[in-house]
Amino acid sequence: MSDSADTSRTAVKTYVPAYQKAEWQSHADDLGMSQSEFVRTMVQAGRRGFEPDREQPTSPDADPGGNALETRVLELLSADSYSWDELLEAVSDDIESRLDDTLEDLQSDNRIRYSGRHGGYTIVGGDDGD
Template sequence: MSDSTDTSRKSVKAYVPAYQKAEWQSHADELDMSQSEFVRTMVQAGRKGFEPASEEPTSQGSDPGGNALETQVLNLLSTDTYSWDELLDAVSEDIESRLDDTLEELQSDNRIRYSGRHGGYTTTGGGDGN
């Protein structure tokens, strides 16, 4: 983050179904986070796969720098002991589902397509993928 970055807080409004808001609040409570902190952390975690690697400060304190993986690992280890493989399984269990959902969404937005000729998924050339 550069010295000229504006760090003042601004409001963001999002409308979600009531059941989803309740799920988020419940999960935030489990993580001992405010709902705002939870949503901010989840959004930042989701963006990590879409940004080039950046040099972020090492996380400290009760808000682990927006690092949802760190939060998840600490929560898992606070209740039990895990081997490397067990931790890997626990933190990556939903990645296949998330990838499938993302690929479906990108295809329905005509941003990518499956191409046997190209050996898999490829951008369509007309969307944001190029």
């Protein structure tokens, strides 16, 4: 995010059927979130699969409660029972996929590269003489 990005808050309004609002409120209550926080978090989670607009700043509180892992664990456990190892694998797979996608994006944008000399990834134009 650039230093000049406007991080002030503003309202966003949408209209949904009453039953959907009630479901969202119930889910938000189950997660200990406000409805606004719930909707903001779900929108950000849904955007993960889309290429971000690099010109627009991202929300400073994409995970406003700081509990994305908690939310993911609750989502998993709401559908089934998991052992420690199964839960660890389920949440680790998501971060591995996201890291892989991010590294590919950064390399295709020529912002990082893999450097055997430095034992891994490095920023393009870093202190290695690039």
